Amino acid sequence: MLAGKTILLIIGGGIAAYKSLELIRRLQERGARVVPVLTRAGAEFVTPLSVAALAGGKCHTELFDLTEEAEMGHIQLSRAADLVVVAPATADLMAKLAAGLAPDLASTLLLATDKRTLLAPAMNVRMWQHPATQRNLARLRADGIAVVGPNEGDMACGEFGPGRMAEPLEIAAAISAALGAGPLAGRHVLVTSGPTHEPIDPVRYIANRSSGAQGSALAAALADLGARVTFVTGPASVPPPAGVEVVRVETAREMLAAVEAALPADAAIFAAAVADWRVANATGRKMKKDGTGQPPKLDLVENPDVLARISQLAEGRPALVVGFAAETDNVLEHASAKRARKGCDWIVANDVSAATGIMGGAENAVTVIDAEGSESWPRMSKTEVARRLAARIAAALAG
Ligand code: CTP
Numbered sequence: 276m277l278a279g280k281t282i283l284l285i286i287g288g289g290i291a292a293y294k295s296l297e298l299i300r301r302l303q304e305r306g307a308r309v310v311p312v313l314t315r316a317g318a319e320f321v322t323p324l325s326v327a328a329l330a331g332g333k334c335h336t337e338l339f340d341l342t343e344e345a346e347m348g349h350i351q352l353s354r355a356a357d358l359v360v361v362a363p364a365t366a367d368l369m370a371k372l373a374a375g376l377a378p379d380l381a382s383t384l385l386l387a388t389d390k391r392t393l394l395a396p397a398m399n400v401r402m403w404q405h406p407a408t409q410r411n412l413a414r415l416r417a418d419g420i421a422v423v424g425p426n427e428g429d430m431a432c433g434e435f436g437p438g439r440m441a442e443p444l445e446i447a448a449a450i451s452a453a454l455g456a457g458p459l460a461g462r463h464v465l466v467t468s469g470p471t472h473e474p475i476d477p478v479r480y481i482a483n484r485s486s487g488a489q490g491s492a493l494a495a496a497l498a499d500l501g502a503r504v505t506f507v508t509g510p511a512s513v514p515p516p517a518g519v520e521v522v523r524v525e526t527a528r529e530m531l532a533a534v535e536a537a538l539p540a541d542a543a544i545f546a547a548a549v550a551d552w553r554v555a556n557a558t559g560r561k562m563k564k565d566g567t568g569q570p571p572k573l574d575l576v577e578n579p580d581v582l583a584r585i586s587q588l589a590e591g592r593p594a595l596v597v598g599f600a601a602e603t604d605n606v607l608e609h610a611s612a613k614r615a616r617k618g619c620d621w622i623v624a625n626d627v628s629a630a631t632g633i634m635g636g637a638e639n640a641v642t643v644i645d646a647e648g649s650e651s652w653p654r655m656s657k658t659e660v661a662r663r664l665a666a667r668i669a670a671a672l673a674g
Contacts, residue, residue, distance in 0.1 A: 277302060277305040277306050277307035277450070277451060277454065277456070278305075278306030278307075279306065280306070280307045280308070280357045280358070280454055281307070281308045281309075281310060281355060281356045281357050282302055282307050282308070282309050282310070282356060282357065282358055282359075282360055282450060283310050283312065283352065283353060283355075283356035283358070283359045283360065283384065283388075283390075284298070284299065284302075284309050284310065284311050284312065284330075284360050284362065285311075285312045285314065285359065285360065285361045285362075285368075285381045285384065285385070286311060286312065286313050286314065286317040286321065286326065286362065286363070287314050287316065287317050287361060287362075287363050287364055287365040287367075287368045287381070287397075288314055288315070288316020288317045288318075288319055288320060288363075288365055288367075289316075289317075289320065289363040289365050289397045289398065289440070290320060290397075290431040291362070291363040291397035291439070291440035292317050292320035292321045292363055293320065293321060294362075294363075294440055294442070294443055295321070295362050295363065295443075296321060296325060296326065296329055297443045298362055298443040298446055298447065299311065299326070299329045299330050300329065300443075301443045301444060301446075301447045302447060302450065303331075305447065305451070307450075309330045310330070310332065310335070310352070310355075310356060311326045311327070311330045311332075311334045311335065312334070312335045312336070312352075312380060312381055312384060313326055313334050313335070313336050314336075314368070314379065314380075314381045315336075315379065316365070316367075318336065323336055335352065335380060336380065337380060349380060349383050349384055349387060350387045352384060353383075353384040353385075353387045353388035353389075353390070354387075354388060354389055354390065356388070356390055357390060357454060358390055358391055358392075358393060358450060358453055358454055359384065359385065359388050359390055359391070359392045359393070360392075360393045360394075360395070360446070360450060361381075361385070361392070361393070361394045361395065362394075362395035362397075362440065362446055363395060363396070363397035363398075363440045364394035364395055364396045364397065365396075365397070365398055366396075366398045366402045366403070366405070366407075366408050366411075368381065368382065368385075369394065369396065369408065369411045369412065369415060370407070370408075370411050371385075372385050372386070372392075372411075372415060372420070373410075373411035373414040373415050373418075374411075391419070391420075391421060391453055392420045392421070393420070393421040393422070393423060393446075393449055393450060393453050394415065394420060394421070394422045394423070395422075395423050395424055395425075395440050395441050395446050395449075396412075396422065396424060396425045396438075396440070397424075397425055397438065397439065397440030398425075398438050399430065399432050399434065399438055400430060400434050400435070400436030400437060400438040401434075402438070403425060403436075403437055403438040404436070404437070413514055416495075416514060416516055417514045417515075421449065421453050421498075421499065422495075423441045423445060423446055423449035423499070424439070424440055424441030424445065424446075425437050425438050425439055425440060425441065426439045426440075426441055426442070426445075427439070427656070437656070449499055451501070452498075452499045452500050452501045453499070455501055456501060457499065457500040457501025457502075457669075458500050458501065458669040458670075458673060459497060459500040459501045459502035459665075459668075459669050459672070460501035460502075461501075462501075462502045462503065462541040462542070462672060463502070463503045463504075463505070463539070463540045463541055464497045464502040464503070464504050464505075464540060464541060464542045464543070464544065464668070465504075465505045465507065465534060465537050465538070465540040465542070465543040465544070465593070466490055466493055466494045466497065466504060466505070466506050466507070466519075466543075466544045466546060467490065467507045467508070467530060467534060467543075467544070467545045467546060467547035467549075467581060468487045468489075468490020468491060468493075468494065468506060468507070468508045468509070468511060468515075468546050468547050469485055469486075469487035469490060469508045469509035469510060469511030469547055469548070470482050470483045470484070470485040470487070470509045470510065470511065470547070470548050470549075470550070471509040471510075471524070471525065471526050471527045471529075471530060471547065471548075471549050471550045471578075472509065472510055472525045472526065472550075473526055473527065473550045473552070473553040473554060473557075473578070474525075474526070474553075474554065474557045475554050475557055475558075475562065475573065476557060476558045476559075476560065476561050476562045477559065477560070477561055478561055479562070481550055481552070481553070481554065482510075482550070483548050483550065484548075484634045484635050485509075485511070485547070485548035485634065485635070486511060486512045486513050486634075486635045487508060487509070487511025487512065487513045487515075488511075488513045488635075488636075488637065488657050489546050489599075489639060489657045489660065489661065490506075490508065490511070490544075490546035490547060491506075491508075491511070491513045491514070491515055491516050492516075492657045492658045492660070492661035493544060493546055493661040493664060493665065494506045494515065494516050494519045495516035495519070495658075495661065496658075496661040496662045496664070496665035497544075497665045497668065498516065498519050499662075499665070500665050500666070500669050503520070504519040504520065505519070505520045505522060505537040505540070506519040506520065506521050506522065507522045507524060507530055507533045507534055507537065507547075508521065508522070508523060508524070508547070509524055509525065509530065509547055509548075509549075510523075510525060522537065526550075526553065526578075527549045527550055527553065527578035527579060527581065528553070528578065528579060530547060530549060530581055531579045531581045531584060534581055534585060538585075538591055538593070539591055539593070540593045541593060541594055541595070541672055542593050542594065542595040542596070542597070542668055542671075542672060543585055543593040543595075543596050543597070544597045544664075544668070545581060545582040545585075545596075545597065545598045545599060545619075546599050547581070548601060549578060549580075549581060550578060551577065551578055552575040552576065552577060552578060553575070553576060553578050554573050554574065554575060555574040555575065555576040556572075556573065556574045580617065582596070582598045582617050582619055583616075583617040583618060586598075586617050586618035586619040586620075587617075587618045594672065595620050595621070595668060595671055595672060596618075596619040596620050596621075597619060597620065597621045597622075597623060597664075597668070598613065598614065598617055598619040598621070598622050598623070599622070599623045599624075599625070600613045600614075600622050600623070600624040600625070601625060601627040601634070602624060602625070602626060602627065603626065603627060603628040604628070606624050606625070606626050606642070607624060607642060607644070607649060609624075610622045610624030610642070610644055611644055611649075614644055620645060620646070621643055621644065621645045622643075622644045623641050623642075623643055623644075623664065624641060624642045624643075624644060625639055625640065625641045625642075626640065637656055637657060638654055638655065638656055638657060639654070639655070639656075639657045639660045640652065640653065640654035640655075641660055643664075643667070
């Protein structure tokens, strides 16, 4: 399924480099040609000879190789590929790319390419969690760079946590998806995300604590499976992922209009925390204290329910409509009732009571409710929840 595709594979320095040798094999099995580049640090873990032997061609290592420059040049090397893959992507390589530095061949290729780039990060768990790495990751995603993994598990350094490079088969799947060959290729999926802001006056608004993390992760996971994703987002604190079409809105009414404009879609996932109410008497001028000590009266009116509207469309309803239910008590009961009331196919229920730390946090514990019944998943990262949901959505659309 990767026949005729050329993958420029940059192998960074890390113990996971050995898995990249297997990745070369897996890509060749799928018909791809792999052009390998080994960084100086990568060569401490695997040899240029073994990389070249597996790839069946030259293993590129140095920036200032004059014959190479004359024959081909690093710019051409980075452009002759269909996709640039970095596996393992070290904290150092990610930092260089985020900063736009190009001190060696690998980073120069990353800067010079006009093709999509996919990173498979691998590093110690503390390095992964360091604010600098997370800042770089957000920057890179915002720049349109795709990321697969890292996975959570035991690490070569003896620690446990996120930082293990994704498995070669997972990377091969992400490569297929990045090249438009995933199970959702040709499908259009709509995702709403983030909070909405409902103005009171030009400086004040009603909002909620949604960070947009689950919606962003979901949009990324769907795009990774090859879907064309329209991402309608309120003012979230987590940036939208790379490779999706972003439509920014402020209010619930703007969200509804953006969603309607984005149809038709094969599936629509409503992960936004939409404000139920807006201020009917919002003013165009800043509200002033009137000196009486009396607080101003805000008249609230109900916002349109975007999920219910789309679920109940007589014409042009997406084949699969998924809602989220943020509850603090009787989670299953309330969520099932919400599914019936709004008319969506699935409801993804989660407990957002303060003690769970889910709202605004990195993890989620969800129960997926559909016509058949309910399925509770253990607590896991929002990224993992997104991957599983995206896979479930792909399976439902295929079936
Ligand atoms: N939703 C929406 N438009 C709204 C309100 C909610 O699209 N105006 C969607 C959310 O994106 C989510 C689902 O409806 O997918 C459930 O939202 P939630 O806020 O949990 O439920 P409510 O409709 O507010 O119900 P309740 O107030 O009873 O909790």
